[in-house]
Amino acid sequence: MQKDDTALFESIGELRYELMQLKVDPDNSALLSSIKRILNDIFDDSKCEDVIFTNNTDKIFFGLTVMPVFNDSQQVVDIVLNSTNFAISKYRVEIDSKLLDNYTGLNIDEITSILLHEVASLVYNDTPARKARYLIDLCLTQNNTNIKISSYISYVELLAYGLKEAIRKSASIFYVKDNGAIQEFDDALELTRFLESAIAKLDALGYLYDKGTNAAEVVIKWTLRLYKDILTYRIPALHTINKSCLVTASELEQDELKNVASHLTRIDDSFLIQESGILADTADKKDIVAKLNERKSIKSFFDTFAETVALGKTAKTITEAQDLFFKSNSEMSQIKYYLENNELDAKTAKDLDRLYCRYDIIRTSLHTKI
Numbered sequence: 001m002q003k004d005d006t007a008l009f010e011s012i013g014e015l016r017y018e019l020m021q022l023k024v025d026p027d028n029s030a031l032l033s034s035i036k037r038i039l040n041d042i043f044d045d046s047k048c049e050d051v052i053f054t055n056n057t058d059k060i061f062f063g064l065t066v067m068p069v070f071n072d073s074q075q076v077v078d079i080v081l082n083s084t085n086f087a088i089s090k091y092r093v094e095i096d097s098k099l100l101d102n103y104t105g106l107n108i109d110e111i112t113s114i115l116l117h118e119v120a121s122l123v124y125n126d127t128p129a130r131k132a133r134y135l136i137d138l139c140l141t142q143n144n145t146n147i148k149i150s151s152y153i154s155y156v157e158l159l160a161y162g163l164k165e166a167i168r169k170s171a172s173i174f175y176v177k178d179n180g181a182i183q184e185f186d187d188a189l190e191l192t193r194f195l196e197s198a199i200a201k202l203d204a205l206g207y208l209y210d211k212g213t214n215a216a217e218v219v220i221k222w223t224l225r226l227y228k229d230i231l232t233y234r235i236p237a238l239h240t241i242n243k244s245c246l247v248t249a250s251e252l253e254q255d256e257l258k259n260v261a262s263h264l265t266r267i268d269d270s271f272l273i274q275e276s277g278i279l280a281d282t283a284d285k286k287d288i289v290a291k292l293n294e295r296k297s298i299k300s301f302f303d304t305f306a307e308t309v310a311l312g313k314t315a316k317t318i319t320e321a322q323d324l325f326f327k328s329n330s331e332m333s334q335i336k337y338y339l340e341n342n343e344l345d346a347k348t349a350k351d352l353d354r355l356y357c358r359y360d361i362i363r364t365s366l367h368t369k370i
Contacts, residue, residue: 011042012189016112023100023108026053039093039119046123051093052251059249061207063174065094066118067252068128068164076160079129080136080147081330087126088167091119094252104205110198113191114173120185121171132166134322135220137329141363145228147333155227161260162223170216173199175209234264298348301338304331305355312362321366328363332356 015038022031032051039048049069056062069090070076078086098104099111106114122128140146169175173195183192202208209215222240226233241261245254308327315321335356339349 008042008189011038012112012116014038015042015115016108019100019111019115020108022053022095026055026097026100036093039115042116043119043123046087046089046091048119049090049092051095053095053097054249054251055097056249057097059247061098062096062248062250062253063099063202063207064096064114064118064172065092065250065252066122066168066172067092067094067256068122068167070160070164073156073160076156076163079133079163080159081333086129087124088122088128091122092252093119094250096249104207105201106198109194110201113194114198116189116191117185117195118172121173122168124185128167128171129163130319130322131170132163132216132220133326135166135170135217136224137322137325137363139217139221139224140329141325143224144360146329146336148228148336155230155263157263158223158227158260161256162220162227164256165219165223166216169219173208174202175215230264238264298352301331301335301352301355305358308359308362312366325363325366328359328366332359332363335359 015035018031018034018038021028022035025031032053036048036051039051040046068088069092071090093115095115099106099114136147185191199208222237226237238261241257241264245257248254248257304327308324308331311320312324315324335352339352339356344352
């Protein structure tokens with residue numbers, strides 16, 4: 001956001017007015033287009049691709065969904081396997097009619113603060129992507145496994161689903177207690193007191209997710225379990241997806257679930273699992289493989305390990321430890337991929353296998369400290 005304060009508060013005032021009009025005239029699509037324009041004006045470093053309104057009459061409250069949009073499959077690779085940190089730059093918004101209902105007791109300032117906070121939580125910094133990546137690393141370490149890159153290439157859409165859900169749920173007040181990650185933003189826009197009162201009202205109605213459950217962690221575990229053994233869990237997963245589509249009123253959630261289901265349905269035996277994959281774009285798949293194969297030097301693995309050990313000696317913050325945690329998991333996946341896809345002499349293969357085990361020791365040690 002680079003707007004001056006006057007222009008920013010004018011935009012917020014305009015957003016407040018449009019939301020007030022939406023309460024009165026929810027079928028007016030022009031209002032949704034206007035809200036989208038205003039969000040793009042306020043958050044000018046990111047892009048809102050769509051704003052939709054769902055008339056939720058007979059399903060559970062979902063409040064507001066801000067769904068991340070990935071540019072391409074490579075962005076999923078970057079989050080899971082590469083060290084690049086980034087904020088989400090594209091998203092879609094869905095407003096639940098129940099959020100605007102008088103029953104919630106929310107006033108227009110509180111509704112406005114929720115919308116702005118939910119979008120900002122996703123796009124303001126790289127925290128949501130880092131949290132999702134940490135959950136993946138944690139799950140892999142707890143299960144003493146790693147991302148199998150050959151499967152990853154084929155099932156990138158499945159992991160994309162898990163990432164999107166984990167990213168949005170780790171950033172949303174509807175799923176986690178606000179942790180102050182964007183407190184500076186909330187305070188600057190004078191949202192804090194309205195947001196706090198909105199959360200109190202929604203919590204009193206039982207509209208917020210069970211705080212004893214980490215929703216982002218649940219979806220990551222489900223995704224990785226399916227990814228690791230798709231033959232065993234494919235049919236149960238399809239049943240779960242169908243039930244979830246019936247339960248949720250969110251069209252964006254349904255779209256994501258149906259996308260995963262359509263890919264899983266295309267897999268009907270082990271041959272298809274090995275040969276087909278679920279990347280829609282063959283060129284995209286080849287590009288990912290090419291990037292993964294760029295690293296041909298055996299020496300580079302050992303150089304990176306030396307750097308990791310050196311960084312481990314100086315790491316003092318949780319963020320630095322999490323970065324090393326991620327780096328260890330990423331390197332283990334890439335070592336496995338290299339061992340499986342290259343003809344190596346016995347000594348080199350043994351050295352790389354030992355390196356893999358040394359990384360495993362590092363990530364286990366980090367797990368106990370984070």
